[in-house]
Amino acid sequence: MAVEAASGAHRPAGRPTQKVLSKERITAAALTLIEAGGYERLTMSALAKSLQVAPSALYNHVASKQDVLVLVQDDIITSIDVSAFGTEPWEAAIRRWAWSYRDVFTRHTPLIPVIAVLPVTGAGQTLRMYETLTAAFLDDGWPEPLIVPAIVALESFIFGSAFDVTAPEDIFESGELAEANPKFTSAVRSQDLGAGGSAADAAFRLGLEGLIGGLQAQRDTWAAR
Amino acid sequence: MAVEAASGAHRPAGRPTQKVLSKERITAAALTLIEAGGYERLTMSALAKSLQVAPSALYNHVASKQDVLVLVQDDIITSIDVSAFGTEPWEAAIRRWAWSYRDVFTRHTPLIPVIAVLPVTGAGQTLRMYETLTAAFLDDGWPEPLIVPAIVALESFIFGSAFDVTAPEDIFESGELAEANPKFTSAVRSQDLGAGGSAADAAFRLGLEGLIGGLQAQRDTWAAR
DNA sequence: ACCTGAACACCGTTCAAGT
DNA sequence: ACCTGAACACCGTTCAAGT
Numbered sequence: 001m002a003v004e005a006a007s008g009a010h011r012p013a014g015r016p017t018q019k020v021l022s023k024e025r026i027t028a029a030a031l032t033l034i035e036a037g038g039y040e041r042l043t044m045s046a047l048a049k050s051l052q053v054a055p056s057a058l059y060n061h062v063a064s065k066q067d068v069l070v071l072v073q074d075d076i077i078t079s080i081d082v083s084a085f086g087t088e089p090w091e092a093a094i095r096r097w098a099w100s101y102r103d104v105f106t107r108h109t110p111l112i113p114v115i116a117v118l119p120v121t122g123a124g125q126t127l128r129m130y131e132t133l134t135a136a137f138l139d140d141g142w143p144e145p146l147i148v149p150a151i152v153a154l155e156s157f158i159f160g161s162a163f164d165v166t167a168p169e170d171i172f173e174s175g176e177l178a179e180a181n182p183k184f185t186s187a188v189r190s191q192d193l194g195a196g197g198s199a200a201d202a203a204f205r206l207g208l209e210g211l212i213g214g215l216q217a218q219r220d221t222w223a224a225r
Numbered sequence: 226m227a228v229e230a231a232s233g234a235h236r237p238a239g240r241p242t243q244k245v246l247s248k249e250r251i252t253a254a255a256l257t258l259i260e261a262g263g264y265e266r267l268t269m270s271a272l273a274k275s276l277q278v279a280p281s282a283l284y285n286h287v288a289s290k291q292d293v294l295v296l297v298q299d300d301i302i303t304s305i306d307v308s309a310f311g312t313e314p315w316e317a318a319i320r321r322w323a324w325s326y327r328d329v330f331t332r333h334t335p336l337i338p339v340i341a342v343l344p345v346t347g348a349g350q351t352l353r354m355y356e357t358l359t360a361a362f363l364d365d366g367w368p369e370p371l372i373v374p375a376i377v378a379l380e381s382f383i384f385g386s387a388f389d390v391t392a393p394e395d396i397f398e399s400g401e402l403a404e405a406n407p408k409f410t411s412a413v414r415s416q417d418l419g420a421g422g423s424a425a426d427a428a429f430r431l432g433l434e435g436l437i438g439g440l441q442a443q444r445d446t447w448a449a450r
Numbered sequence: 451a452c453c454t455g456a457a458c459a460c461c462g463t464t465c466a467a468g469t
Numbered sequence: 470a471c472c473t474g475a476a477c478a479c480c481g482t483t484c485a486a487g488t
Contacts, residue, residue: 013473014469020472044462054473056464061471065462109338116388121400130397131406138408145417146431148397148424153382153432156389160381163341172355172373175346181356183363192370192447199373206371206443207378207436214439218431222417238454239488245453269481279454281483286452290481454487461480468473 011052020053021061027071034072039110042068069114074123076111080104085132090140091212097133098158098208105162112159146222150215157211165200236277245278246286252296259297264335267293294339299348301336305329310357315365316437322358323383323433330387337384371447375440382436390425 011020029050033042044065048055062068081100084093105112120127130151137147172188174181194202236245254275258267269290273280287293306325309318330337345352355376362372397413399406419427 011472012469013467015471016469019470043460045460055462056474057472059463113334113338113388116385117392117396119393119396119398121398121402124402127399127402127406127409130409134408134412137412144412144415147412148416149428149431152389152424152428153386153435156385156428156432157378157382157436158385159388160341160383160385161378163338163384164377164381167342168344171342171344173344173346174352177346177349177352181352183359184352184355187359187362187369187372190369191373199377203374203377203381206374206440207381210378210439210443211382211432211436212439213442214435214437215431217438218435236453237488238486240452241488244451268479270479280481281455282453284482452488454485456483456485458483459481462478464475464477466473466475469471 021051021057023061023071025051026058026061026068027075030068030072031075034108039108044068066114069111070118070123072108073111073115073118074125076104076108077123077125077129080129082129082132085136090136091216093136094154094212095208098154099204101155101158102161102165102204105159106165109162109166112162116159142219143223146219150219153215154211157207161200161204161207164203165198167200169199246276246282248286248296250276251283251286251293252300255293255297256300259333264333269293291339294336295343295348297333298336298340298343299350301329301333302348302350302354305354307354307357310361315361316441318361319379319437320433323379324429326380326383327386327390327429330384331390334387334391337387341384367444368447371444375444378440379436382432386425386429386432389428390423392425394424 026047030042030047033046033050044055044058047068048058051058058068062071080097082097084096087093088096115126120130133151134147137150138144142150172184174185174188178185191199192202193199194205197205251272255267255272258271258275269280269283272293273283276283283293287296306321309321312318313321340351345355358376359372362375363369367375397409399410399413403410416424417427418424419430422430
């Protein structure tokens with residue numbers, strides 16, 4: 001009896017008549033998996049299953065799971081809002097970019113340890129974003145040697161803040177240690193949450209506004225040194 | 226033939242005559258493992274082996290591996306330098322604390338996703354550090370509602386910067402995409418590394434000085450609002 | 451209460467065999 | 470070149486049995 005070739009049928013071993021996988025399809029499937037069930041659900045097995053392929057087939061297109069994460073990272077970078085660069089002044093553009101960047105990575109915190117250490121070589125979309133940023137700094141009159149350190153400082157703050165958003169709301173409840181730490185306990189109770197915002201948003205706003213202003217002051221200091 | 230009871234001998238099943246494990250011993254063994262071979266080496270199996278115990282024995286003292294990480298985290302917090310609080314002015318004290326905090330977590334980046342989301346309840350040493358910080362902010366005249374957001378903003382920057390230190394030096398080499406991204410490529414080449422420092426140190430210094438100054442400005446704005 | 455030892459349900463990755 | 474299927478060397482965790 002011949003093997004049925006129905007649409008849901010099993011694919012026999014051997015090279016298929018037409019390619020079934022590609023980096024693009026793998027990236028898209030990974031993103032769908034992550035959006036549906038978070039990073040815990042992203043396993044090589046589940047990824048293969050969603051592509052109706054054996055897990056080992058993936059290794060013809062990526063070298064490792066880390067590789068898959070790199071593909072995902074360079075894809076989601078494009079969802080960061082860079083539309084204010086070129087249309088709004090430096091400060092407003094940085095502000096919009098930073099909030100958007102934080103929001104995107106709040107949903108992708110497991111990528112942070114990957115991206116923070118990843119050479120940009122070959123991560124084309126990521127490089128594109130840096131190019132756009134650099135142009136905005138130059139247009140605003142920044143001295144070239146300060147631009148990369150400033151971008152890195154902003155990014156570091158953004159990555160750390162993305163983790164903070166995922167923290168439970170009661171993260172600073174001292175519990176039974178409240179009496180031993182009265183000043184902190186009181187400060188937590190009285191913290192300014194801003195207009196209807198969360199604690200994470202208030203901290204991000206304060207830090208971002210401080211950093212934007214402080215970096216500008218550092219720029220002036222550097223120029224006058 | 227009776228089982229030998231030599232020092233390296235096998236321990237029979239059943240409750241031992243005296244307790245062999247404790248949270249303290251587990252924490253110490255985990256730290257030794259991490260210092261010797263990094264977090265890849267910290268497995269429940271390896272941990273058990275270093276304590277000369279079966280892996281399942283650990284679960285009489287901790288609920289999970291995550292639990293072990295929490296123990297490690299609350300232990301290494303004590304190695305952060307808080308000695309400047311109470312002896313030096315706010316700005317200098319924050320500066321020393323921040324550099325030390327970053328350096329400690331540079332060697333423990335896998336803890337960052339844990340600590341950033343961890344309720345401080347029961348993390349006694351962590352709470353102690355926050356209490357010390359809050360006291361320093363109060364002594365410097367900060368409005369109470371701003372203290373927790375300011376601490377969180379500083380911590381977010383520190384955590385993100387700790388990742389950055391672990392990045393390879395050539396992280397921003399554009400490779401063959403250099404021509405497509407000329408402004409960024411040039412900015413990377415000309416970046417100010419400071420006095421004999423690394424790129425990561427330069428970015429941290431710039432960001433920290435900016436954040437310290439910027440937060441102080443935000444404080445004044447808040448008071449005058 | 452606190453250990454051992456066996457087992458479970460996963461992981462990511464490798465590799466021979468097939469077309 | 471690019472798939473399948475079986476196998477490998479791990480993981481963290483559970484649980485009955487033992488004292």
